[in-house]
Amino acid sequence: MSIQLERRKAxxxxxxxxxxxxxxxxxxxxxINGLFAAGLIRGTTHLCLGxxxxxxxxxxxLRPTDTVMATYRGHGIALALGLTPESVLGEIMGKxxxxxxxxxxxxxxxxxxLGLLPTSAIVGGGIPxxxxxxxxxxxxxxxxxxxxxxxxxxxxxxxxxEGLNLAAIWKLPVIFICDNNVYGEYSRIDKTTxxxxxxxxxxxxxxxxxxxxxxxVHATRKxxxxxxxxARSGGGPTLIEAKTYRFAGHSxxxxxxxxxxxxxxxWMERDPIKLTEEDLVKRGLLDSAKIEKMRADMTxxxxxxxxxxxxxxxxxxxxxxENVFTK
Amino acid sequence: MAAMQFRQAIVNALADEMRSDPTxxxxxxxxxxxxxxxxxxxxxxxEFGPVRVRxxxxxxxxxxxxxxxxxxLGAKPVVEIMFIEFLGVALDxxxxxxxxxxxxSNGKLSVPMVVRAxxxxxxGFGSQHSQTLENWFTATPGLKLxxxxxxxxxxxLTRAAIQDPDPVVILEPRILYAKRGxxxxxxxxxxxxxxxxxxxxxxxxxxxxxxxxxxRAAIEESGVNAALIDLATIIPWDRVTVLNxxxxxxxxxxxxxxxxxxxxxxxxxxxxxxxxxxxLKAAPFRITSPDIPVPYSGPLETRYIPTxxxxxxxxxxxxxxxxxxxxxxxxxxxx
Ligand SMILES: Cc1ncc(C[n+]2csc(CCOP(=O)(O)OP(=O)(O)O)c2C)c(N)n1
Ligand SMILES: [Mg+2]
Numbered sequence: 134m135s136i137q138l139e140r141r142k143a144x145x146x147x148x149x150x151x152x153x154x155x156x157x158x159x160x161x162x163x164x165i166n167g168l169f170a171a172g173l174i175r176g177t178t179h180l181c182l183g184x185x186x187x188x189x190x191x192x193x194x195l196r197p198t199d200t201v202m203a204t205y206r207g208h209g210i211a212l213a214l215g216l217t218p219e220s221v222l223g224e225i226m227g228k229x230x231x232x233x234x235x236x237x238x239x240x241x242x243x244x245x246x247l248g249l250l251p252t253s254a255i256v257g258g259g260i261p262x263x264x265x266x267x268x269x270x271x272x273x274x275x276x277x278x279x280x281x282x283x284x285x286x287x288x289x290x291x292x293x294x295e296g297l298n299l300a301a302i303w304k305l306p307v308i309f310i311c312d313n314n315v316y317g318e319y320s321r322i323d324k325t326t327x328x329x330x331x332x333x334x335x336x337x338x339x340x341x342x343x344x345x346x347x348x349x350v351h352a353t354r355k356x357x358x359x360x361x362x363x364a365r366s367g368g369g370p371t372l373i374e375a376k377t378y379r380f381a382g383h384s385x386x387x388x389x390x391x392x393x394x395x396x397x398x399x400w401m402e403r404d405p406i407k408l409t410e411e412d413l414v415k416r417g418l419l420d421s422a423k424i425e426k427m428r429a430d431m432t433x434x435x436x437x438x439x440x441x442x443x444x445x446x447x448x449x450x451x452x453x454x455e456n457v458f459t460k
Numbered sequence: 461m462a463a464m465q466f467r468q469a470i471v472n473a474l475a476d477e478m479r480s481d482p483t484x485x486x487x488x489x490x491x492x493x494x495x496x497x498x499x500x501x502x503x504x505x506x507e508f509g510p511v512r513v514r515x516x517x518x519x520x521x522x523x524x525x526x527x528x529x530x531x532x533l534g535a536k537p538v539v540e541i542m543f544i545e546f547l548g549v550a551l552d553x554x555x556x557x558x559x560x561x562x563x564x565s566n567g568k569l570s571v572p573m574v575v576r577a578x579x580x581x582x583x584g585f586g587s588q589h590s591q592t593l594e595n596w597f598t599a600t601p602g603l604k605l606x607x608x609x610x611x612x613x614x615x616x617l618t619r620a621a622i623q624d625p626d627p628v629v630i631l632e633p634r635i636l637y638a639k640r641g642x643x644x645x646x647x648x649x650x651x652x653x654x655x656x657x658x659x660x661x662x663x664x665x666x667x668x669x670x671x672x673x674x675x676r677a678a679i680e681e682s683g684v685n686a687a688l689i690d691l692a693t694i695i696p697w698d699r700v701t702v703l704n705x706x707x708x709x710x711x712x713x714x715x716x717x718x719x720x721x722x723x724x725x726x727x728x729x730x731x732x733x734x735x736x737x738x739x740l741k742a743a744p745f746r747i748t749s750p751d752i753p754v755p756y757s758g759p760l761e762t763r764y765i766p767t768x769x770x771x772x773x774x775x776x777x778x779x780x781x782x783x784x785x786x787x788x789x790x791x792x793x794x795x
Binding site for chain 1: 493516549583584755792
């Protein structure tokens with residue numbers, strides 16, 4: 134089994150490994166923040182800090198043969214699904230060891246052995262594509278599921294409505310997961326959308342829909358499992374709204390000064406990593422000494438990944454001419 | 461004259477138009493309260509209020525279409541599309557609706573709207589956020605297309621576009637937003653008029669956008685006595701200025717940021733060749749990016765875009781040999 138598939142299996146079979154992966158994502162994102170601030174990475178980046186529970190829940194409930202169409206805010210999903218930190222950071226640094234050989238960057242991560250289609254940097258762009266994955270499965274008689282992960286802001290774009298309606302009328306094996314992190318760029322969702330519970334939009338497509346506590350891995354897993362079972366058994370699509378919060382700004386340059394005072398702090402009380410820790414300690418699967426050690430080890434591991442990626446070679450000029458067409 | 465950043469020239473143009481015409485309005489994603497993702501609407505909400513300066517949902521088709529309707533019925537809307545790629549989801553409203561309104565109303569309707577969008581490569585934004593995409597608009601009669609190259613062009617042409625009774629798309633090279641330049645607020649630049657930035661005797665360079673600076677540097681490096689023309693308006697382009705210059709120099713190169721195939725430079729090369737065939741000293745040619753998506757990695761993206769060194773090499777070569785220089789990727793045996 135490849136190292137990626139082993140990483141995937143770990144989060145599917147072992148809750149402590151799932152917790153550890155959340156730590157990995159957290160540490161990874163914090164490191165990225167520092168690397169960008171130090172000018173060691175160019176372009177832009179969108180951190181998923183605060184949304185780690187959804188990433189893990191998704192990886193745990195889906196099979197590697199299911200496909201996920203995610204967004205530019207995709208480092209956490211990629212790591213959760215099993216991509217190695219080297220292949221993700223390598224891509225973000227534009228190195229040959231990156232999952233796209235360095236031509237994609239932070240917003241475009243992919244690994245089809247784990248079901249991760251190239252993440253899209255166009256808001257809503259992946260939603261109909263996930264419906265299309267479901268269409269292929271229906272045609273080919275496979276019991277795989279197509280999944281789209283997108284933000285709250287994406288529910289205002291045409292592709293969302295067209296993709297959902299198609300999936301509904303064709304009863305496609307698709308799960309639409311809206312991570313409602315309260316903001317689309319610098320705009321609070323209530324300023325752009327006359328609806329608080331975004332999953333209600335699926336009502337007009339007569340599609341199953343509900344919200345889950347996106348800070349809680351168990352609640353999110355339960356919601357995803359229900360949708361996966363429905364999709365695999367021919368019951369059609371589901372829209373799940375995971376209520377989360379974006380702990381960081383929208384992108385590298387954003388300090389998120391537009392947030393009301395105290396909002397971040399309130400959400401951080403329900404930090405998904407903290408909630409998972411408390412749960413695992415309560416159930417006797419972890420104790421504070423182990424947690425301390427895991428955290429310290431993870432910091433070291435990710436520091437090692439950074440060093441590896443910094444030392445990795447840049448792609449050759451010839452490589453950018455490859456893969457435009459089959460041949 | 462005042463020195464200001466390119467993005468401030470845009471702010472000034474918007475503000476001055478809004479001051480002189482109460483029907484001018486601005487909307488787009490995060491343009492009001494946040495004053496624009498690239499700070500191109502700084503102070504506008506404060507001065508003109510929330511009726512005229514509005515944030516929109518992430519609904520490009522919706523708000524671009526609303527601009528078409530509002531423009532027909534008495535408003536002069538300016539919509540901001542954060543990256544030109546995002547106009548992909550709203551292209552119908554610009555190309556198929558706005559551009560046809562006058563024609564399909566027997567001349568009764570006008571669509572005085574402006575679509576502003578940032579564009580271009582060089583900042584490490586990857587293949588979905590780095591294109592220039594002029595060619596989405598070049599085969600659409602009824603639509604005007606501008607590419608800005610400096611603060612003066614930004615000020616004068618943004619004002620001209622807002623005043624224009626027909627739909628205008630303005631491409632703003634993102635890499636220039638922070639660049640400073642002199643702006644004379646009294647200087648008018650007409651839509652459809654190219655800007656002759658340098659006279660020269662040996663070759664005419666026609667270019668636009670961020671390539672203007674690259675060409676200027678290449679002229680210096682090569683020592684070639686080239687005329688430099690910033691096309692500024694890509695549709696409708698200024699044949700008179702281009703042909704007059706090539707008549708004098710006998711040579712033409714068009715430098716574009718976009719990939720080789722399907723660029724507007726082909727139109728200029730074809731038109732010039734047809735009109736001046738017997739007067740040419742060398743075959744008109746183009747310098748462009750290769751036919752590949754914009755790569756992310758820094759060293760690759762830097763090679764991808766036409767560079768000062770490569771433009772200089774080709775300028776010297778065509779003067780010395782009279783032959784069309786090879787592209788750098790042909791020389792390196794790539795593709
Ligand atoms: C069609 C389109 N319009 C605008 C953008 C610019 N943009 C990138 S992310 C973003 C906010 C999206 O918000 P949301 O869907 O809530 O996702 P989040 O960023 O919060 O994960 C915007 C406006 C884009 N990438 N694509
Ligand atoms: Mg959001």
